[in-house]
Amino acid sequence: MISWKNLDTLTSFQELSKTKQVNLPEVMSGENGAERVRKYSVPMAEGLNYNYAAKKVDDDILELLVKLGEEAQLADKFKALYNGEVINTGEQRLVMHQMVRGQLGDPVTADGVDKRTFYVEQQQKIADFANKVHAGEIVNEAGEKFTTVVQIGIGGSDLGPRALYIALENWARANDTLKLEAKFVSNVDPDDAAAVLNSIDVAHSLFIVVSKSGTTLETLTNETFVKEALKKEGLNPSKHMLAVTSETSPMAKSEDYLAAFFMDDYIGGRFSSSSAVGGAVLSLAFGPEVFAQFLEGAAEEDKLSAGEDVLKNPEMMDALISVYERNVLGYPTTALLPYSQALSRLPAHLQQASMESNGKSVNRFGEPINYQTGAILFGEPGTNGQHSFYQLLHQGTDIVPLQFVGFKNSQIGTDVEIQGSTSQQKLCANVVAQIVAFACGRPNENPNKNFKGGRPSSIITGDQLTPKSLGALLAHFENKFMFEGFLWNINSFDQEGVQLGKILANQVLAHETDGALKEYSDLLNI
């Protein structure tokens, strides 16, 4: 029997708060540090590995974290979720984004259909369509092959698919599987769509309009923007446009689209990359086999997330340590630092996934809570960040827990050796050096050059960023954020905090304003 309790009512959390904290520079020194690196490590799917040696934990704290994971019933709650309970209580919805990647538990029927069957059907529809585009069976009005695919969407319909496309673009080129170049239009700023349209050959472009509800203002506006541009070139928009939406949306049965692919209300935007939202654009760009590999990697990681042994569950461990850092150690921000240029937009996507899911002040039952929830998540790729904001991370007055990601091999494979090492080796040497510099610091008589250390980090390592390992990586973070939400006893699957702005924006556009709203509107001449 699952019981949903606030974090601060759990015995193990209270114990954790009283337990002696770890002196990181001390424990990470010498042979003890080496031993920690060997020991505090959990295998992930697809050859990835989660290492938390440089986090402020020791065997005592880990024992309590395991107890906390059990007391909070993390495994049971995830099981309830994938077996079809209404976990998104705010909107009274199931939470099915893992089901898109595989069947973890019982069959789940909703809206009169088996959900796994429904999702697989959509994947098949997308694959068939993409294969026909690649084979030249679906072509433009002049009978020519499409060369470009443009995703029109915002938030979850943009950040995830865009981050994943960038993550695999060079891999796909190197492996000869880049079928169409992808572009993305998201912002209602008209310069966004205009710039993308200026950069492509619209006559050879497919446009995917992505909106679950079929009513997202920005997306519908940009759809019109694109249609006007197509008409101006003498092209028929309905021969260039696709829809990804829910079956109940106004877009679902419209004749404006070459085809429509469906997701449903059980997949939140920020978790929709594995659904048709990411599937259509990625299958068209890289081929459906590549997207299938991505799903496979994610499904493998989901299986690990479903494991009951906390110490062998990378997502539970990561979430528990994160909550310890947030609610016991009191750190309000966290940085994601991938040492991989291909992951340049992963931080922006995970910023959404984390902050939109867990930026809540009431628990699942709408009651105020007395502890902090979701942290600010930010990040940029390394080594770039080392020459930028790392100064504050090393010597600033606040401690920021860090999450590194690094791979042994590059994606393209072109490299150059200077001073006895390749660029890839330099990249890896830097991430390793940073972990130790942050953890251990180094005393210096000059206070300006003194490093106190004591700044915790973890690292996910792997052989190479491929569709499979990328899937595992994404699932890791999605499931981590879910477990954090369970621990905080909040609903990670709604987003009521975005509503008020929409209401007020409509008032501005209708000129129904007074007070400050009117004055600000005058400032911008609206």
Add this chain to the structure above:
Amino acid sequence: MISWKNLDTLTSFQELSKTKQVNLPEVMSGENGAERVRKYSVPMAEGLNYNYAAKKVDDDILELLVKLGEEAQLADKFKALYNGEVINTGEQRLVMHQMVRGQLGDPVTADGVDKRTFYVEQQQKIADFANKVHAGEIVNEAGEKFTTVVQIGIGGSDLGPRALYIALENWARANDTLKLEAKFVSNVDPDDAAAVLNSIDVAHSLFIVVSKSGTTLETLTNETFVKEALKKEGLNPSKHMLAVTSETSPMAKSEDYLAAFFMDDYIGGRFSSSSAVGGAVLSLAFGPEVFAQFLEGAAEEDKLSAGEDVLKNPEMMDALISVYERNVLGYPTTALLPYSQALSRLPAHLQQASMESNGKSVNRFGEPINYQTGAILFGEPGTNGQHSFYQLLHQGTDIVPLQFVGFKNSQIGTDVEIQGSTSQQKLCANVVAQIVAFACGRPNENPNKNFKGGRPSSIITGDQLTPKSLGALLAHFENKFMFEGFLWNINSFDQEGVQLGKILANQVLAHETDGALKEYSDLLNI
């Protein structure tokens, strides 16, 4: 006579800490809110305006902030800086980045030359070179015009110039002044350079190698990477490469470059966008006149920064409010939210400018301080962010002070009207709505839909993002961060915190590791 004192020793700061705090939802309601929007506003250069009505200030607090600005001698300290005092005490250097844009005070002689003359000479050299490239007088080995310019640099030699290029690319296209397309290579990750090289026609590309010291590992590595690629195509690298460096660097007099342009030790990387570091790539991309307009806008804002009346000085006001938020209200993060897709990388650049400058734990004299310094700065363009991390900003447990930027007009000018408004109007309506939603909130019986408000923000507004207004905007933030540093009594112009990582990375590459460092190295197979 200037005295450098810690923030917490200043009488006005102590008074501020005791003064009654502002109830934002209350003061921003009704006619009082409208009055605040009219009153709490400072004109900036180039038609920009800084409005802080939705910050947690009132006349009492403002009076104390003015006193604090005076007690901290902000105007005198800036004057000392631009008149050539050694303000960067850590490295015993002048701080001259404003001098690149104009002469604010006395002539400054260093290294035996008048600095203003030196900087103007470099600008002229760059302009002459760029004009010859655009006129087809400087061409490639086949006698053909160059079409592309690639900046090779990292940190300050990358983020600023890249953000500025993106900010003006569409404006330049719309105004027919895009001369060369620009690309950027920064990361030591070999996939970064490889991907950029794959995307361009190297035979028609100029490469600018940017490193003040001429020894930056990443940049020299990528330079070699590019040279190898040029040689593979049968091209002579020295006919394609330029250098931006200091006169004393090994790159300065090398025959490897078509030309070398100089900056000096008095311009920190993160403040170097206005120097040859940004000047070479932007003059080649847009024409030297456009870069000159950018400098003009920045110089105009610098003049406002030099004003002694705090209430009429947008940079001092912004810095004082920021320090009030950080050290009295206790907010550890801040978000920069430009409602302009063209400013998509401005947050990443300002993240560096702020966090590298002010992420310090000792004062100018190397003494530990007892208060927080630089905050975490992050951000993404709106309206995109509204569909992403704004949930936490509206309803999370932490308060994040916000800084909006918005323009009345788009850059390209192509727009579409839907439901009675253009995209640009929708964009502006959204930013205005967000300010009021964050400040005032809105009660709701359903706790999940309740907005408490009380979340402070400011906004910089303008007619359009142009070279001039962009210059003013950049100078605003650079000078804001400088004034923050003065208030915190820290040296904002060095960055010792990046050194330890470099030392450890070299140990890893030399295989001189033990303990945790060795184990981590094994994990990544270095």
